[in-house]
Amino acid sequence: MxxxxxxxxxxxxxxxxxxxxxxxxxxxxxxxxxxxxxxxxxxxxxxxxxxxxxxxxxxxxxxxxxxxxxxxxxxxxxEKSALIPDDRFARAEMLRWMFFEQYSHEPNVATLRFWMQFVGEANLSDQQRLQIMAKRTAGAEALSLMDSHLAAHKWMTGDAVSLADIVLYPYTHVADAGGFQLADYRHICSWIERVEALPDFIAMD
Ligand SMILES: N[C@@H](CCC(=O)N[C@@H](CS)C(=O)NCC(=O)O)C(=O)O
Missing domain, CATH: 3.40.30.10 (Glutaredoxin)
Structure with missing residues:
Protein backbone atom coordinates (compact mmCIF):
# COMPACT_ATOMS: atom_id res chain seq x y z
CA MET A 1 0.00 0.00 0.00
CA GLU A 79 15.16 2.58 4.17
CA LYS A 80 15.95 -0.24 1.70
CA SER A 81 17.23 2.28 -0.89
CA ALA A 82 20.77 2.77 -2.21
CA LEU A 83 21.15 5.81 0.10
CA ILE A 84 21.69 3.38 3.01
CA PRO A 85 24.64 1.03 2.47
CA ASP A 86 24.12 -2.74 2.67
CA ASP A 87 27.49 -3.29 4.31
CA ARG A 88 27.14 -3.37 8.10
CA PHE A 89 30.24 -1.29 8.85
CA ALA A 90 29.43 1.30 6.16
CA ARG A 91 25.91 1.58 7.58
CA ALA A 92 27.31 2.21 11.08
CA GLU A 93 29.76 4.73 9.66
CA MET A 94 26.89 6.51 7.94
CA LEU A 95 25.16 6.79 11.34
CA ARG A 96 28.42 8.08 12.83
CA TRP A 97 28.33 11.04 10.44
CA MET A 98 24.60 11.57 10.96
CA PHE A 99 25.15 11.79 14.74
CA PHE A 100 28.14 14.05 14.12
CA GLU A 101 25.89 16.30 12.04
CA GLN A 102 23.40 16.67 14.88
CA TYR A 103 25.90 17.00 17.74
CA SER A 104 28.97 18.77 16.35
CA HIS A 105 27.94 20.45 13.10
CA GLU A 106 24.30 21.62 13.11
CA PRO A 107 24.29 23.22 16.60
CA ASN A 108 27.21 25.42 15.49
CA VAL A 109 27.16 25.87 11.72
CA ALA A 110 23.36 26.00 11.39
CA THR A 111 22.70 28.01 14.53
CA LEU A 112 25.14 30.76 13.52
CA ARG A 113 23.49 30.97 10.08
CA PHE A 114 20.08 31.23 11.72
CA TRP A 115 21.24 33.92 14.13
CA MET A 116 23.14 35.99 11.54
CA GLN A 117 20.86 35.62 8.50
CA PHE A 118 17.38 35.37 9.98
CA VAL A 119 17.38 36.73 13.55
CA GLY A 120 20.03 39.40 12.92
CA GLU A 121 23.06 39.99 15.13
CA ALA A 122 21.50 43.14 16.60
CA ASN A 123 18.49 41.16 17.85
CA LEU A 124 20.42 38.40 19.62
CA SER A 125 20.07 38.04 23.39
CA ASP A 126 23.13 38.62 25.59
CA GLN A 127 23.28 34.88 26.21
CA GLN A 128 23.30 34.13 22.46
CA ARG A 129 25.93 36.79 21.82
CA LEU A 130 28.19 35.16 24.42
CA GLN A 131 27.99 31.85 22.53
CA ILE A 132 29.09 33.20 19.13
CA MET A 133 32.84 32.67 19.56
CA ALA A 134 32.46 29.14 20.96
CA LYS A 135 30.10 28.18 18.14
CA ARG A 136 32.45 29.66 15.55
CA THR A 137 35.34 27.59 16.94
CA ALA A 138 33.32 24.38 17.21
CA GLY A 139 31.79 24.90 13.75
CA ALA A 140 35.23 25.43 12.19
CA GLU A 141 36.44 22.22 13.90
CA ALA A 142 33.48 20.31 12.43
CA LEU A 143 34.16 21.69 8.94
CA SER A 144 37.89 20.86 9.25
CA LEU A 145 37.08 17.30 10.23
CA MET A 146 34.82 16.92 7.21
CA ASP A 147 37.44 18.50 4.96
CA SER A 148 40.17 16.09 6.14
CA HIS A 149 37.84 13.14 5.67
CA LEU A 150 36.89 14.30 2.17
CA ALA A 151 40.56 14.75 1.23
CA ALA A 152 40.77 10.95 1.17
CA HIS A 153 37.17 9.97 0.38
CA LYS A 154 34.79 10.89 -2.41
CA TRP A 155 31.74 10.54 -0.14
CA MET A 156 31.30 10.70 3.64
CA THR A 157 30.72 6.94 3.89
CA GLY A 158 31.90 4.09 1.70
CA ASP A 159 32.28 4.63 -2.03
CA ALA A 160 28.80 5.94 -2.87
CA VAL A 161 26.54 8.79 -1.87
CA SER A 162 24.55 7.97 1.28
CA LEU A 163 22.37 9.72 3.84
CA ALA A 164 25.58 10.91 5.54
CA ASP A 165 26.17 13.21 2.56
CA ILE A 166 22.52 14.21 2.25
CA VAL A 167 22.19 15.31 5.89
CA LEU A 168 25.55 17.14 5.96
CA TYR A 169 25.09 19.04 2.71
CA PRO A 170 22.23 21.44 3.68
CA TYR A 171 23.95 23.49 6.38
CA THR A 172 27.47 22.98 4.99
CA HIS A 173 26.81 24.59 1.61
CA VAL A 174 25.41 27.74 3.24
CA ALA A 175 28.00 27.91 6.05
CA ASP A 176 29.28 31.28 4.81
CA ALA A 177 26.01 32.84 5.95
CA GLY A 178 27.03 32.02 9.53
CA GLY A 179 30.45 33.64 9.17
CA PHE A 180 32.49 30.62 8.03
CA GLN A 181 34.72 30.74 4.93
CA LEU A 182 33.89 27.70 2.83
CA ALA A 183 36.65 28.60 0.36
CA ASP A 184 39.13 27.57 3.10
CA TYR A 185 37.85 23.98 2.86
CA ARG A 186 38.67 22.93 -0.69
CA HIS A 187 37.75 19.26 -0.32
CA ILE A 188 34.33 20.27 1.00
CA CYS A 189 33.94 22.58 -2.01
CA SER A 190 34.60 19.69 -4.43
CA TRP A 191 32.20 17.44 -2.49
CA ILE A 192 29.49 20.14 -2.69
CA GLU A 193 29.87 20.07 -6.48
CA ARG A 194 29.52 16.27 -6.46
CA VAL A 195 26.33 16.44 -4.36
CA GLU A 196 24.86 19.13 -6.61
CA ALA A 197 25.60 17.00 -9.69
CA LEU A 198 23.53 14.05 -8.41
CA PRO A 199 20.61 13.08 -10.68
CA ASP A 200 17.34 14.58 -9.34
CA PHE A 201 19.20 16.94 -6.97
CA ILE A 202 17.02 19.87 -5.87
CA ALA A 203 18.39 23.13 -4.49
CA MET A 204 17.34 24.64 -1.14
CA ASP A 205 14.56 27.28 -1.50
N1 LIG B 1 17.22 17.84 15.92
C1 LIG B 1 16.06 18.42 15.26
C2 LIG B 1 16.18 19.93 15.33
C3 LIG B 1 14.83 20.59 15.08
C4 LIG B 1 14.95 22.12 15.17
O1 LIG B 1 15.82 22.64 15.89
N2 LIG B 1 14.09 22.80 14.44
C5 LIG B 1 14.13 24.24 14.39
C6 LIG B 1 14.26 24.71 12.95
S1 LIG B 1 15.62 23.98 12.10
C7 LIG B 1 12.81 24.79 14.95
O2 LIG B 1 11.77 24.22 14.75
N3 LIG B 1 12.87 25.96 15.60
C8 LIG B 1 11.71 26.64 16.05
C9 LIG B 1 11.51 26.59 17.52
O3 LIG B 1 12.31 25.93 18.23
O4 LIG B 1 10.55 27.20 17.96
C10 LIG B 1 15.98 17.91 13.82
O5 LIG B 1 17.03 17.58 13.26
O6 LIG B 1 14.89 17.83 13.26
Whole structure:
Protein backbone atom coordinates (compact mmCIF):
# COMPACT_ATOMS: atom_id res chain seq x y z
CA MET A 1 0.00 0.00 0.00
CA UNK A 2 1.40 3.41 -0.95
CA UNK A 3 2.05 5.83 1.89
CA UNK A 4 1.33 9.57 1.72
CA UNK A 5 4.04 11.87 2.98
CA UNK A 6 3.57 15.45 4.23
CA UNK A 7 6.48 17.49 5.51
CA UNK A 8 5.65 20.06 8.19
CA UNK A 9 8.36 22.63 7.50
CA UNK A 10 9.77 26.12 7.39
CA UNK A 11 11.51 26.32 3.99
CA UNK A 12 14.41 28.33 5.48
CA UNK A 13 15.42 25.31 7.58
CA UNK A 14 18.20 23.03 6.36
CA UNK A 15 16.80 20.28 8.59
CA UNK A 16 13.60 20.43 6.51
CA UNK A 17 15.49 20.67 3.22
CA UNK A 18 17.44 17.46 3.92
CA UNK A 19 14.14 15.54 3.97
CA UNK A 20 12.99 17.19 0.72
CA UNK A 21 16.36 16.35 -0.86
CA UNK A 22 16.13 12.71 0.27
CA UNK A 23 12.62 12.43 -1.16
CA UNK A 24 13.67 14.07 -4.45
CA UNK A 25 16.69 11.79 -4.91
CA UNK A 26 14.45 8.78 -4.29
CA UNK A 27 11.64 10.06 -6.53
CA UNK A 28 9.14 10.05 -3.65
CA UNK A 29 6.22 12.52 -3.75
CA UNK A 30 6.14 14.80 -0.71
CA UNK A 31 3.48 17.36 0.18
CA UNK A 32 4.51 20.27 2.37
CA UNK A 33 2.75 22.31 5.04
CA UNK A 34 4.54 25.52 5.93
CA UNK A 35 5.04 27.32 9.23
CA UNK A 36 6.96 30.48 10.13
CA UNK A 37 9.18 29.56 13.08
CA UNK A 38 10.12 33.20 13.65
CA UNK A 39 6.43 33.90 14.32
CA UNK A 40 6.16 30.98 16.76
CA UNK A 41 3.81 29.05 14.49
CA UNK A 42 5.19 25.71 15.73
CA UNK A 43 4.74 26.71 19.37
CA UNK A 44 0.95 26.82 19.34
CA UNK A 45 -1.03 24.45 21.59
CA UNK A 46 -2.55 22.90 18.47
CA UNK A 47 0.82 22.16 16.83
CA UNK A 48 2.29 20.82 20.07
CA UNK A 49 -0.73 18.62 20.76
CA UNK A 50 -1.17 17.27 17.23
CA UNK A 51 2.16 17.47 15.37
CA UNK A 52 5.20 17.63 17.66
CA UNK A 53 5.19 18.15 21.45
CA UNK A 54 8.67 19.73 21.20
CA UNK A 55 7.26 22.60 19.12
CA UNK A 56 9.77 22.16 16.30
CA UNK A 57 9.87 21.36 12.62
CA UNK A 58 10.65 19.32 10.61
CA UNK A 59 8.04 16.65 11.17
CA UNK A 60 7.42 14.00 8.54
CA UNK A 61 3.79 12.94 8.50
CA UNK A 62 3.31 9.41 7.17
CA UNK A 63 -0.44 9.01 6.63
CA UNK A 64 -1.68 9.70 10.20
CA UNK A 65 1.67 9.14 11.98
CA UNK A 66 4.05 11.99 12.88
CA UNK A 67 7.84 11.58 12.90
CA UNK A 68 9.96 14.48 14.25
CA UNK A 69 13.78 14.64 13.94
CA UNK A 70 15.16 15.27 10.47
CA UNK A 71 17.62 12.40 10.37
CA UNK A 72 15.00 9.89 11.53
CA UNK A 73 12.73 11.16 8.74
CA UNK A 74 15.51 10.78 6.14
CA UNK A 75 16.15 7.26 7.42
CA UNK A 76 12.44 6.39 7.16
CA UNK A 77 12.22 7.55 3.55
CA UNK A 78 15.51 5.96 2.50
CA GLU A 79 15.16 2.58 4.17
CA LYS A 80 15.95 -0.24 1.70
CA SER A 81 17.23 2.28 -0.89
CA ALA A 82 20.77 2.77 -2.21
CA LEU A 83 21.15 5.81 0.10
CA ILE A 84 21.69 3.38 3.01
CA PRO A 85 24.64 1.03 2.47
CA ASP A 86 24.12 -2.74 2.67
CA ASP A 87 27.49 -3.29 4.31
CA ARG A 88 27.14 -3.37 8.10
CA PHE A 89 30.24 -1.29 8.85
CA ALA A 90 29.43 1.30 6.16
CA ARG A 91 25.91 1.58 7.58
CA ALA A 92 27.31 2.21 11.08
CA GLU A 93 29.76 4.73 9.66
CA MET A 94 26.89 6.51 7.94
CA LEU A 95 25.16 6.79 11.34
CA ARG A 96 28.42 8.08 12.83
CA TRP A 97 28.33 11.04 10.44
CA MET A 98 24.60 11.57 10.96
CA PHE A 99 25.15 11.79 14.74
CA PHE A 100 28.14 14.05 14.12
CA GLU A 101 25.89 16.30 12.04
CA GLN A 102 23.40 16.67 14.88
CA TYR A 103 25.90 17.00 17.74
CA SER A 104 28.97 18.77 16.35
CA HIS A 105 27.94 20.45 13.10
CA GLU A 106 24.30 21.62 13.11
CA PRO A 107 24.29 23.22 16.60
CA ASN A 108 27.21 25.42 15.49
CA VAL A 109 27.16 25.87 11.72
CA ALA A 110 23.36 26.00 11.39
CA THR A 111 22.70 28.01 14.53
CA LEU A 112 25.14 30.76 13.52
CA ARG A 113 23.49 30.97 10.08
CA PHE A 114 20.08 31.23 11.72
CA TRP A 115 21.24 33.92 14.13
CA MET A 116 23.14 35.99 11.54
CA GLN A 117 20.86 35.62 8.50
CA PHE A 118 17.38 35.37 9.98
CA VAL A 119 17.38 36.73 13.55
CA GLY A 120 20.03 39.40 12.92
CA GLU A 121 23.06 39.99 15.13
CA ALA A 122 21.50 43.14 16.60
CA ASN A 123 18.49 41.16 17.85
CA LEU A 124 20.42 38.40 19.62
CA SER A 125 20.07 38.04 23.39
CA ASP A 126 23.13 38.62 25.59
CA GLN A 127 23.28 34.88 26.21
CA GLN A 128 23.30 34.13 22.46
CA ARG A 129 25.93 36.79 21.82
CA LEU A 130 28.19 35.16 24.42
CA GLN A 131 27.99 31.85 22.53
CA ILE A 132 29.09 33.20 19.13
CA MET A 133 32.84 32.67 19.56
CA ALA A 134 32.46 29.14 20.96
CA LYS A 135 30.10 28.18 18.14
CA ARG A 136 32.45 29.66 15.55
CA THR A 137 35.34 27.59 16.94
CA ALA A 138 33.32 24.38 17.21
CA GLY A 139 31.79 24.90 13.75
CA ALA A 140 35.23 25.43 12.19
CA GLU A 141 36.44 22.22 13.90
CA ALA A 142 33.48 20.31 12.43
CA LEU A 143 34.16 21.69 8.94
CA SER A 144 37.89 20.86 9.25
CA LEU A 145 37.08 17.30 10.23
CA MET A 146 34.82 16.92 7.21
CA ASP A 147 37.44 18.50 4.96
CA SER A 148 40.17 16.09 6.14
CA HIS A 149 37.84 13.14 5.67
CA LEU A 150 36.89 14.30 2.17
CA ALA A 151 40.56 14.75 1.23
CA ALA A 152 40.77 10.95 1.17
CA HIS A 153 37.17 9.97 0.38
CA LYS A 154 34.79 10.89 -2.41
CA TRP A 155 31.74 10.54 -0.14
CA MET A 156 31.30 10.70 3.64
CA THR A 157 30.72 6.94 3.89
CA GLY A 158 31.90 4.09 1.70
CA ASP A 159 32.28 4.63 -2.03
CA ALA A 160 28.80 5.94 -2.87
CA VAL A 161 26.54 8.79 -1.87
CA SER A 162 24.55 7.97 1.28
CA LEU A 163 22.37 9.72 3.84
CA ALA A 164 25.58 10.91 5.54
CA ASP A 165 26.17 13.21 2.56
CA ILE A 166 22.52 14.21 2.25
CA VAL A 167 22.19 15.31 5.89
CA LEU A 168 25.55 17.14 5.96
CA TYR A 169 25.09 19.04 2.71
CA PRO A 170 22.23 21.44 3.68
CA TYR A 171 23.95 23.49 6.38
CA THR A 172 27.47 22.98 4.99
CA HIS A 173 26.81 24.59 1.61
CA VAL A 174 25.41 27.74 3.24
CA ALA A 175 28.00 27.91 6.05
CA ASP A 176 29.28 31.28 4.81
CA ALA A 177 26.01 32.84 5.95
CA GLY A 178 27.03 32.02 9.53
CA GLY A 179 30.45 33.64 9.17
CA PHE A 180 32.49 30.62 8.03
CA GLN A 181 34.72 30.74 4.93
CA LEU A 182 33.89 27.70 2.83
CA ALA A 183 36.65 28.60 0.36
CA ASP A 184 39.13 27.57 3.10
CA TYR A 185 37.85 23.98 2.86
CA ARG A 186 38.67 22.93 -0.69
CA HIS A 187 37.75 19.26 -0.32
CA ILE A 188 34.33 20.27 1.00
CA CYS A 189 33.94 22.58 -2.01
CA SER A 190 34.60 19.69 -4.43
CA TRP A 191 32.20 17.44 -2.49
CA ILE A 192 29.49 20.14 -2.69
CA GLU A 193 29.87 20.07 -6.48
CA ARG A 194 29.52 16.27 -6.46
CA VAL A 195 26.33 16.44 -4.36
CA GLU A 196 24.86 19.13 -6.61
CA ALA A 197 25.60 17.00 -9.69
CA LEU A 198 23.53 14.05 -8.41
CA PRO A 199 20.61 13.08 -10.68
CA ASP A 200 17.34 14.58 -9.34
CA PHE A 201 19.20 16.94 -6.97
CA ILE A 202 17.02 19.87 -5.87
CA ALA A 203 18.39 23.13 -4.49
CA MET A 204 17.34 24.64 -1.14
CA ASP A 205 14.56 27.28 -1.50
N1 LIG B 1 17.22 17.84 15.92
C1 LIG B 1 16.06 18.42 15.26
C2 LIG B 1 16.18 19.93 15.33
C3 LIG B 1 14.83 20.59 15.08
C4 LIG B 1 14.95 22.12 15.17
O1 LIG B 1 15.82 22.64 15.89
N2 LIG B 1 14.09 22.80 14.44
C5 LIG B 1 14.13 24.24 14.39
C6 LIG B 1 14.26 24.71 12.95
S1 LIG B 1 15.62 23.98 12.10
C7 LIG B 1 12.81 24.79 14.95
O2 LIG B 1 11.77 24.22 14.75
N3 LIG B 1 12.87 25.96 15.60
C8 LIG B 1 11.71 26.64 16.05
C9 LIG B 1 11.51 26.59 17.52
O3 LIG B 1 12.31 25.93 18.23
O4 LIG B 1 10.55 27.20 17.96
C10 LIG B 1 15.98 17.91 13.82
O5 LIG B 1 17.03 17.58 13.26
O6 LIG B 1 14.89 17.83 13.26
Missing amino acids: TENYTLHEDPRSGNCYKIKLTAALLGLPLETKQYNILKGETRTPDFMANVNPSGRIPVLQIDDKFLPESNAACWYLA
